[in-house]
Amino acid sequence: MTTTESALLGKSLPELTEWIESTGQPKYRGKQLYQWLYQKGIRNLEEITVFPKAWRAEMADYPVGRSQIHHYKTAPDGTRKYLLKLDDGLIIETVGIPTEKRLTVCVSSQVGCAMACEFCATGKMGFTRHLEAYEILDQVLTVQEDFGQRVSNVVFMGMGEPLANLEQVIKSVHSLNKDVGIGQRLLTISTVGVPNQIRALAAENLQVTFAISLHAPNQQLRETLIPTAKNYHFDQLLDECREYVDMTHRRISFEYILLARVNDLPEHATELAKHLKGFQSHVNLIPYNPISEEEFQRPGKKRINVFKQILQDHKIAVSVRYSKGLEADAACGQLRTNLIKTAG
Template identity: 70%
Template structure:
């Protein structure tokens, strides 16, 4: 019969769960707190590293999985953003991005291997979908970046590979572990989605204090379907109604992500349409100038068009900001993630 350690990696488990586990191994309960500290604060990659454990016991646990990945490749952009290709236990590769500033270290995590949404402007969806990530595989991404930068991670955004709401159970479990075990405040965690029917309300029922971001990218249903094929099954009006219900249930505003594509969705009429949709909405709009990929012919708008779009929204009293992505040169910016290597590598 397989043991618990063979079926469930230790990473992602709470201090009480780890305490239960050490007791099943015939160890005193205080070893649970020691194990928790070494997993989440000291970043242990194997039980053999935990020197406070008896040597004989460590030797018997040599095959026990903690649940850590290996860095397959790391690319560093001129702005010091780092894109990691991480090799999982089954050999699959995912991407994670570490984004440093003087005051913050943000990690952009993946929630799936690949992505099934197939957004027309995004590199990740071009490679298809393989599987959902487990909670420990998400938490591991944050610990890996923290270890490599030798800095505490302050913020985590679920904006990497995959659609988080298609893996809601494991994403919520990862959020709770990042909050309770790693020590990152929920309000410093962001879950981003293109919108999945019924799943927004499911997320709301967890009453998390996270930032909830919806990738809108269009001001009308025709345009949204063109850019996001799945939108055919989730009309823009229904999506916005669910977002209003999310605000009602949680008391938290919704952030709308809007990638600006030159001549496609950046026209003044698009801004006017978007303003009408969001009138009276407890929301914030993040305008993101398009980041180019080889698989699509879209172009980034001019600064003049970006400014004009922003001003129209602001004139309608809609909170708006422009977010220029980091890591562009390392293909680590928004919409560029794919399991490929880049130059300026660190291994």
């Protein structure tokens, strides 16, 4: 794997300028390198045609920090899911989600995931390693290059648990903002909850959207869906969320995957509403995106609407978000898992 110290992607303008001078080039080349790295999205230093040929030949093998597209699949709605091959041979997923006015990238923050959520294909893989900041940035640049348009939004909702890799996620957020040019308010970090890490994120004083993958209205049900929740009680999680709101003055989004006859009953909606009453928040209801490893089902529209109406009756801000790219195996970890099965 390319080390954080050597990969150029993820370095700031002063860091790149220092590095370029160490190779014998004048200081002004630092800005040129910065522009070609972040604006043109180069994959190797030979592509920088404004640099001397001799220098480019000498530095041809120096690692920029870009991955290779190993496989991709496009859904009828235009959603494109990629398997990216890292320089150590490991495979991660990222998704490009186009709409009429924007292009959103769903990035991974780890190879695999240790949270083992029952309804998640990535959770079935187990955890391999954290991604470095440059590997997160590369996903955004790859989608931007492939679609031929600027990425407007980034969501940390792909493979892995972002708060378990907080240092590199924070570093990538700053670089996406300052170097790639995406506003922090257009970045979303999603988590199932890691003890004490919500406070740590709040202390960074970012302007990002923060999303909690709640998926249940109580501790007992949440533990059956998210095994690691036994280490992080439901009440403790909500207490830290309230601290986050107090510290940042920003609302929290609660993600709630609706699983038919599991967590989508009227009594579940009523219980959830009681917990969130008075909370500065918004609830995203997400009808389940089926995976082959589990027998969970997506509830029908009538049941979804009843759940939503109960929250609205309790003055809870709520919306329904249907997954895009179902035909492209867009559930987290699904394309990678299915490709491995096919190859086997």
